[in-house]
Amino acid sequence: MSVLLKNGTVVTTTGRTTADVYVEGEKIKAIGTQLDQKADEVLNCKGKYILPGVIDPHTHLAMPFMGTYSQDDFETGTVAAACGGVTCLIDFDLQMKGESMAEAIERQKGIAGKACIDYAFHLAVMDPRPEVIAEVKQACRDYGTPSFKIFMVYDFRVDDGTMIRLLDETKKHGGLVQVHAENFYIIQHMNAVLAAEKKLAPYFHAVSRPNIAEEEAVYRAAKMVELTGSRIYIVHLSSREGLGVVKQARDRGVQVYAETCPQYLVLDDSRYKEPKWGGAKYVMSPPLRTPESNAALWDGLRSGALQVVATDHCPFDFRGKKDMFGKDDYKKIPNGAPGIETLLMVVHSEGVVKGRISLERMVDVLSTGTARMFGLKDKGEIAVGKDADIIVFDPKQKFTITQKKLHMNVDYTPYEGMTVTGMPATVYARGRKTAEWQKDRMQFAGTLGHGRFVKREPFQGF
Ligand code: URP
Ligand code: ZN
Numbered sequence: 001m002s003v004l005l006k007n008g009t010v011v012t013t014t015g016r017t018t019a020d021v022y023v024e025g026e027k028i029k030a031i032g033t034q035l036d037q038k039a040d041e042v043l044n045c046k047g048k049y050i051l052p053g054v055i056d057p058h059t060h061l062a063m064p065f066m067g068t069y070s071q072d073d074f075e076t077g078t079v080a081a082a083c084g085g086v087t088c089l090i091d092f093d094l095q096m097k098g099e100s101m102a103e104a105i106e107r108q109k110g111i112a113g114k115a116c117i118d119y120a121f122h123l124a125v126m127d128p129r130p131e132v133i134a135e136v137k138q139a140c141r142d143y144g145t146p147s148f149k150i151f152m153v154y155d156f157r158v159d160d161g162t163m164i165r166l167l168d169e170t171k172k173h174g175g176l177v178q179v180h181a182e183n184f185y186i187i188q189h190m191n192a193v194l195a196a197e198k199k200l201a202p203y204f205h206a207v208s209r210p211n212i213a214e215e216e217a218v219y220r221a222a223k224m225v226e227l228t229g230s231r232i233y234i235v236h237l238s239s240r241e242g243l244g245v246v247k248q249a250r251d252r253g254v255q256v257y258a259e260t261c262p263q264y265l266v267l268d269d270s271r272y273k274e275p276k277w278g279g280a281k282y283v284m285s286p287p288l289r290t291p292e293s294n295a296a297l298w299d300g301l302r303s304g305a306l307q308v309v310a311t312d313h314c315p316f317d318f319r320g321k322k323d324m325f326g327k328d329d330y331k332k333i334p335n336g337a338p339g340i341e342t343l344l345m346v347v348h349s350e351g352v353v354k355g356r357i358s359l360e361r362m363v364d365v366l367s368t369g370t371a372r373m374f375g376l377k378d379k380g381e382i383a384v385g386k387d388a389d390i391i392v393f394d395p396k397q398k399f400t401i402t403q404k405k406l407h408m409n410v411d412y413t414p415y416e417g418m419t420v421t422g423m424p425a426t427v428y429a430r431g432r433k434t435a436e437w438q439k440d441r442m443q444f445a446g447t448l449g450h451g452r453f454v455k456r457e458p459f460q461g462f
């Protein structure tokens with residue numbers, strides 16, 4: 001199969017140019033003007049951007065969590081991803097008690113077979129036995145999974161000693177430790193105070209996890225990096241205070257990298273006051289913050305203090321899952337929200353169209369920089385030799401976000417009613433058409449099972 005994209009605006013991290021892009025099989029074969037290769041499909045891209053496919057490095061597909069499972073699996077989750085322009089994702093593979101890293105990876109591969117886009121895994125270290133920490137070397141060099149997630153909260157949190165051992169080991173082998181940074185004891189204390197006052201509605205989820213809980217945990221993690229001379233990546237950074245700590249560490253040459261998510265850029269804690277228990281839709285950890293944090297995070301993206309935007313896609317139905325155990329207590333509401341399908345449209349419309357970040361910066365934080373951070377050497381760029389993961393993007397197409405027109409396997413979207421400017425027109429995943437705009441919405445046009453497990457390279461520096 002070959003495709004010739006004619007007269008599009010090819011966007012990279014450093015600029016844009018009008019060009020043709022020729023795809024043969026799975027790869028980008030040529031970029032130039034007036035290309036005349038014979039192709040099975042020729043697409044006029046005048047007035048459209050040609051962007052590298054989005055890479056979402058933070059998803060939870062079919063993940064056991066808080067007494068239930070996140071609802072999208074590798075079939076529904078990757079179809080929704082493709083419809084939003086995401087052509088590769090990195091999912092969190094939670095290690096079970098007693099498992100080796102190799103066993104955890106094989107188990108996760110076993111549930112990923114129907115994916116329509118490529119995927120990779122981060123290992124979430126939940127049972128940090130000495131032989132598991134020692135497996136970091138093989139994970140980095142042989143398994144193709146050189147990133148390791150640890151949680152400072154939840155039942156499966158790890159202690160600071162484990163963090164230090166993992167940092168030490170990853171430093172030796174080109175691994176990257178990712179941290180969910182919130183202070184467990186601050187949250188535990190706040191939960192007790194709120195319970196005594198019978199404050200158990202969804203709004204109090206946010207009160208129980210104040211900015212200071214993130215600030216302290218990011219600070220502690222950054223100090224462990226300083227101690228070990230290793231590097232760390234903070235997932236779903238949400239607060240102005242947390243970002244301040246990241247910046248201070250980076251200013252001092254400590255390698256602290258961080259991602260944020262669309263929900264922390266465009267939504268705020270007023271959402272927890274939605275009537276009819278609607279605040280439960282936004283129960284996620286860390287919680288939504290104030291507009292001051294939204295603005296600080298956009299600044300961080302613009303300046304480079306934040307390197308990646310990811311989704312933390314972890315959907316639970318509003319009716320049936322959010323209220324299964326948590327109707328009378330925010331602590332029992334499954335934490336997480338859907339977002340993989342709306343990532344690009346929200347960041348483009350709220351970020352680029354509103355002048356908060358440039359188009360080139362968007363390409364960096366959604367694709368090129370993400371590929372570099374996580375060792376996806378064949379992805380993240382419109383360049384000869386790279387995988388043909390391509391979005392033909394119509395910057396003028398308007399779309400009013402509504403769950404009815406999305407593909408995620410969940411009964412709501414946090415962005416219901418938001419009108420965005422700019423939508424994918426056609427999405428190619430490794431050379432194959434996978435989604436396209438039809439009439440008033442994106443439609444899946446790909447093949448289940450086309451996605452492959454991608455082995456990643458160890459960390460090369462950022
Ligand atoms: O609330 C969230 N973020 N749920 C998913 C698990 C996690 O902490 O990333
Ligand atoms: Zn987390």
Ligand code: ZN
Nearest residue numbers: 058060312314
């Ligand atoms: Zn997460």
